[in-house]
Amino acid sequence: MTQEAYVSQGPLTTEAGAPVADNQNSETAGVGGPVLVQDQLLLEKLAHFNRERIPERVVHARGAGAYGTFTVTADVTKYTRAKFLSEIGKETEVFLRFSTVAGNLGAADAVRDPRGWAMKFYTEEGNYDLVGNNTPVFFIRDAIKFPDFIHTQKRDPYTGSQEADNVFDFWGLSPESTHQVTWLFGDRGIPASYRHMDGFGSHTFQWNNEDGEVFWVKYHFKTDQGIKNLTAEEAEILAGKDPDSHQRDLREAIERGEFPTWTAYVQIMPAADAATYRFNPFDLTKVWPHADYPLIEYGKLELNRNPENIFAEVEQSIFSPAHFVPGIGPSPDKMLQGRLFGYGDAHRYRVGINADQLPVNRPKATEARSHGRDGFLYDGRHGGAKNYEPNSFGGPFQTNRPLWQPFTDFTGATGNHPTPVHAEDNDFVQAGNLYRLMTEDEKERLVKNLANAISGVTRDDIAERAINNFRQADADFGKRLEVAVQALRG
Numbered sequence: 001m002t003q004e005a006y007v008s009q010g011p012l013t014t015e016a017g018a019p020v021a022d023n024q025n026s027e028t029a030g031v032g033g034p035v036l037v038q039d040q041l042l043l044e045k046l047a048h049f050n051r052e053r054i055p056e057r058v059v060h061a062r063g064a065g066a067y068g069t070f071t072v073t074a075d076v077t078k079y080t081r082a083k084f085l086s087e088i089g090k091e092t093e094v095f096l097r098f099s100t101v102a103g104n105l106g107a108a109d110a111v112r113d114p115r116g117w118a119m120k121f122y123t124e125e126g127n128y129d130l131v132g133n134n135t136p137v138f139f140i141r142d143a144i145k146f147p148d149f150i151h152t153q154k155r156d157p158y159t160g161s162q163e164a165d166n167v168f169d170f171w172g173l174s175p176e177s178t179h180q181v182t183w184l185f186g187d188r189g190i191p192a193s194y195r196h197m198d199g200f201g202s203h204t205f206q207w208n209n210e211d212g213e214v215f216w217v218k219y220h221f222k223t224d225q226g227i228k229n230l231t232a233e234e235a236e237i238l239a240g241k242d243p244d245s246h247q248r249d250l251r252e253a254i255e256r257g258e259f260p261t262w263t264a265y266v267q268i269m270p271a272a273d274a275a276t277y278r279f280n281p282f283d284l285t286k287v288w289p290h291a292d293y294p295l296i297e298y299g300k301l302e303l304n305r306n307p308e309n310i311f312a313e314v315e316q317s318i319f320s321p322a323h324f325v326p327g328i329g330p331s332p333d334k335m336l337q338g339r340l341f342g343y344g345d346a347h348r349y350r351v352g353i354n355a356d357q358l359p360v361n362r363p364k365a366t367e368a369r370s371h372g373r374d375g376f377l378y379d380g381r382h383g384g385a386k387n388y389e390p391n392s393f394g395g396p397f398q399t400n401r402p403l404w405q406p407f408t409d410f411t412g413a414t415g416n417h418p419t420p421v422h423a424e425d426n427d428f429v430q431a432g433n434l435y436r437l438m439t440e441d442e443k444e445r446l447v448k449n450l451a452n453a454i455s456g457v458t459r460d461d462i463a464e465r466a467i468n469n470f471r472q473a474d475a476d477f478g479k480r481l482e483v484a485v486q487a488l489r490g
């Protein structure tokens with residue numbers, strides 16, 4: 001319903017629909033007397049107001065969303081049997097929520113932080129969610145470290161602020177973060193808007209075709225608006241002047257009919273390559289260089305419709321890396337495996353057990369036919385149908401065909417095993433390669449940004465350990481950083 005449609009609706013009512021006589025003066029015992037409990041309108045309004053908030057997302061609380069279309073532009077049927085990717089020209093409705101990671105609801109948009117890229121494809125085989133970032137890698141490679149990592153990015157329990165000590169202590173002690181931190185403090189660390197950045201699935205996922213063949217894939221969405229970033233100085237000013245800069249930019253561009261688009265690419269690795277590839281293909285701190293696995297163009301994404309109600313459609317939207325469709329599945333990436341649990345659990349806590357059935361979240365090109373019933377805010381959609389399976393009353397039935405193919409390559413005892421290391425894997429190699437790819441200007445800005453941040457650390461040992469990771473990535477990088485931090489710390 002648009003704002004215009006809502007205003008033409010006749011008398012104001014209570015939540016139960018009874019007409020309201022007076023919405024300006026509460027009811028009192030005589031003129032100037034105390035307020036009466038029988039003023040049910042007053043009590044209802046105050047009680048409803050107290051319950052307007054739901055728990056904010058524990059990460060990625062701050063975000064903006066838009067609807068659009070994904071169109072297939074190349075034949076990928078020899079790699080996946082996913083129906084929404086089955087024909088050139090096929091269109092699927094999508095909803096995409098962009099976000100920052102660390103800030104609470106209401107935080108400024110123009111900050112140095114990865115941007116979330118959470119995408120829901122409303123396919124005819126169920127909703128497929130791709131919950132990625134604007135970065136191809138991440139800070140850590142095992143989900144067991146995620147709560148600790150995020151604690152260092154959010155507010156300190158004592159000071160109530162984000163603390164450089166915590167941020168760089170964790171990164172210094174987690175050298176696998178060096179690649180992502182180098183990326184984050186480089187030019188792309190503060191996008192000029194959500195429209196001017198790329199999106200990545202980041203993890204490796206499984207595609208499987210009609211014959212059951214398996215491929216490992218990485219998703220890339222390249223902005224057709226061109227990459228545009230803010231310098232640290234520009235961002236500082238914008239964040240203060242217009243905390244909603246990115247949200248506003250997206251909404252206004254769509255209102256103007258300037259629909260942002262991205263070209264979709266996929267890197268495809270035949271399953272047989274995985275065991276001997278030079279980098280562990282399931283390590284989220286690593287990219288697959290394009291020289292090894294080129295980008296294959298297969299689609300176009302366009303965002304063309306704003307949500308009408310931010311709370312209903314953006315705040316209550318839910319995305320889960322566990323929402324797969326036939327032909328697409330997870331990989332053994334330990335981060336992804338942890339995320340398969342984390343999101344559904346967050347949704348049940350934050351939005352409730354029927355979150356999947358809210359308009360923004362429910363399938364649009366098919367329907368959910370589960371026997372999950374009842375619970376808070378159940379809408380009765382199953383009517384009187386039987387609520388168990390198998391049944392003899394024509395109820396929905398299992399297909400006997402898993403969405404993805406089994407993993408086959410694992411042997412040995414259970415245990416808290418580190419992610420296996422392949423021939424060229426170490427924590428620094430790709431961070432060093434990224435640094436050496438930068439122009440002189442880019443290197444200067446990277447060193448300046450990092451030095452400014454590290455100079456906020458209060459303990460020398462924490463600052464030195466953080467710098468040492470960059471030294472190991474590239475000697476020149478480390479040296480410049482050390483000099484710059486010394487100059488700032490005195």
Ligand code: HEM
Nearest residue numbers: 057060097116117118132133138143146202338339342346
């Ligand atoms: C094991 C590691 C991780 C865990 C346990 C985790 C957990 C979470 C949780 C609990 C939320 C809030 C969900 C909600 O309340 O609806 C969230 C949001 C999000 N996460 Fe993660 N996360 C992890 C790693 C990642 C990574 C590696 C990426 C990207 C590659 C990512 C991208 C996102 C995005 C985009 C959102 C916002 C979704 C939205 O717009 O609703 N997360 N994460």
